[in-house]
């Protein structure tokens with residue numbers, strides 16, 4: 533497709549933007565014009581007839597562990613809370629191979645694209661012997677599929693030997709982690725508003741790495757000017773663990789390690805008190821809300837309204853596919869909407885809030901203000917949904933129908949001006965073959 537050729541996404545059934553009733557024009561990977569009611573594009577453009585489509589900014593997934601698609605609904609991990617759940621899964625994850633990771637990543641990214649996701653993060657922190665280039669495998673898959681990514685070089689260096697949860701075979705030492713972090717940033721991290729591949733640094737959680745590594749990672753992220761990510765305040769257990777190990781609450785520890793700043797976004801953020809939320813807002817640290825995972829593991833419910841009132845940006849994350857157990861971001865929007873509406877009531881939470889978290893809020897989490905919004909100058913990252921399934925029949929408001937009737941599959945997805953999903957499929961992807969090979973790899977890992 534010639535990127536200089538302007539495309540008019542014409543007369544959509546619905547669109548998440550004001551003043552774009554007749555659609556939008558994209559060119560050179562950007563949105564160049566919003567066409568208001570009764571208007572016409574000011575430049576010559578071919579058109580894509582969108583009369584059957586509801587147009588959203590591409591959804592942004594702010595927390596995931598792609599490799600976990602290989603351990604979905606695993607019997608040994610069912611009906612467990614976070615810590616015993618992790619202990620059941622670590623030995624299985626220790627058997628991850630490069631081929632299995634490639635399949636797991638391809639499945640996760642494909643599921644995400646087909647659900648309307650145009651930018652995704654991944655938090656990869658399991659590095660058994662032979663899997664040293666996990667990030668390289670993920671970059672290659674992202675380039676094949678055309679999805680925009682912020683991949684994190686995760687880490688763990690506190691194993692059972694040192695009072696941590698993971699087995700010795702999946703952790704690395706501090707020097708190896710820091711050297712490889714610098715390597716993957718130098719090799720893969722792109723800068724600027726059109727970046728398709730970015731890298732962040734991400735110790736798994738403050739409780740699976742040493743204080744020395746937490747501090748050194750923050751220093752390195754500062755030096756390399758990349759973002760920082762970790763899990764925090766996911767369970768009550770964590771507070772107890774932190775009090776015992778460090779004599780303070782998790783956020784105090786994070787601050788002591790040099791992490792409480794605008795470079796950082798945190799997965800979960802359930803157990804912060806009001807004073808801590810104010811500190812997060814002041815520091816401009818963002819939160820990835822993972823509604824499905826939090827419900828499946830019965831971890832709790834992120835206080836999104838108090839967070840936003842304190843100035844904290846809220847994004848959405850599907851979290852790993854062993855605690856979801858899917859990678860469907862549109863379904864995550866619905867899950868977050870329902871969970872938070874049950875908590876706060878109809879007056880405070882609407883479908884538009886959930887869509888805002890998955891777009892503008894998520895863009896803040898990944899530090900990409902040029903994403904997550906349909907406005908002139910923003911990236912041409914779009915998700916188009918048809919309302920032609922039984923579940924939508926008889927609908928009124930098209931945008932509300934997406935969330936309330938349970939949209940789960942995009943018909944068209946555009947990333948940087950390129951169509952990467954057409955007619956509900958990823959061009960060139962043999963889905964039955966992928967399922968066959970991914971299932972075989974998952975089975976081999978699970979039986980050992």
Ligand SMILES: [Zn+2]
Nearest residue numbers: 763799851852
């Ligand atoms: Zn996670």
